[in-house]
Amino acid sequence: MIDLHYWPTPNGHKITLLLEELADAGAKLDYRIVPVNIGKGDQFRPEFLAIAPNNRMPAIVDHAPADGGAPLSVFESGAILLYLAEKTGQFLPTDLRARNTVLEWLFWQMGGLGPMTGQYGHFHVYAPEAIPYARERYAKEVHRLLGVLDRRLAGRAFIAGDHYTIADMACYPWIDVYTKAPVDLSAFPEVRRWRAAIAGRPATARAYAWAKQVNPDAGRPMSDEEKKLLFGIERKA
Template identity: 80%
Template sequence: MIDLYYWPTPNGHKITLLLEELAEAGAPLEYRVHGVDIGNGDQFKPEFLAISPNNKMPAIVDHAPADGGAPLSVFESGAILLYLAGKTGRFLPTDLRGRTATLEWLFWQMAGLGPMTGQYGHFHVYAPEPIEYAQTRYANEANRLLGVLDRRLAGRAFVAGDEYTIADMAIYPWIGVYDKAPIDMAPYPEVRRWHAAIRARPATARAYALAKQVNPDAGKPMSDEQKKLLFGIEPKR
């Protein structure tokens, strides 16, 4: 049994994408979802910090680790993807070149696409006042990274080649995140083609359906108090 501590954010979606793909691939891991309401401060509760000391979700607890020992907790979405792929032997190539490419693009997402797109969203959607320099800086960086991804996908079904991997699952949720500040995807035909193919997968639909089950208010604007809790800033009056 896997306990998944989750909230419907891009990083949360990564893990449900993998868990649902594992079920589709005939290697299911039984899991139960625990909502971590980051707008109400659940991520700061002592019981959550015991498994995720950086007060971020997602996190998991594996009650049947491969070593047969006590339950094992894992935090950080990239580490969780690697752990679950290793546990099941799925969605992480075993050949040297395929595995290396998958790890490269997984860490590219973790170090680049996620943080830069997150900052793009913060300054275009959530900041209490517009800051032109920050908006331009992160828009430029988000577009640069989309260009990198578009070039990588040319001639490939997925980022590591013909095989769908945890790298794709890490990247996918960070594309087209902000409805209130959409990035023009017209210059990135390969990304659009790849994104549509993943969106059409049955496991993707099931993974995203969890969002409304866990948080019926998903997609609604955050209150000033929630923004203060998440970002540590007072709203501009």
């Protein structure tokens, strides 16, 4: 059994994408969702910090690790994807060169696409005041990264080639995330084609269905108190 400490954000979606794809690939892992309401400060609770010391979700606890030992916790979404892919032997090639490619793009997302898109969202959607420099800086960087991804996808079904991998699952949730500040994808036809293909997968629909189940209020405006908690301005023990 896997405990998935989750909230419906792009990083949370990465893990449900993989867990649902594993079921379709014949490598199902039983898992249960443990909600971490980041608008109420659940990420700062001692029991969560014990498994995710960076006070960010997602995190998992594997109650049946491969070494047969005590339950094993993993934090950071990229590390979780890698752990589960290695545990099941799915969505991560064993060939040296193919594996290296997947890991390159996994870390590209972790170090670039995710953080830069997150900052784009912060300054376009959540910041208490408009800061033109920040908005322009992160918009340009998101467009640059989308251009990198678009060129990579040219002539390929998926990021690493013909096969869907954890690199795709890492990147997909971070494409045009913010409905209040949409990113114009018209200049990125390969990204649009790839994104549509992943959106049409049955596992993707099941993964994203968790959003409304876990947070029925998803999509409503955040309160000032929630923003304070989410962005670390005010923390509750």
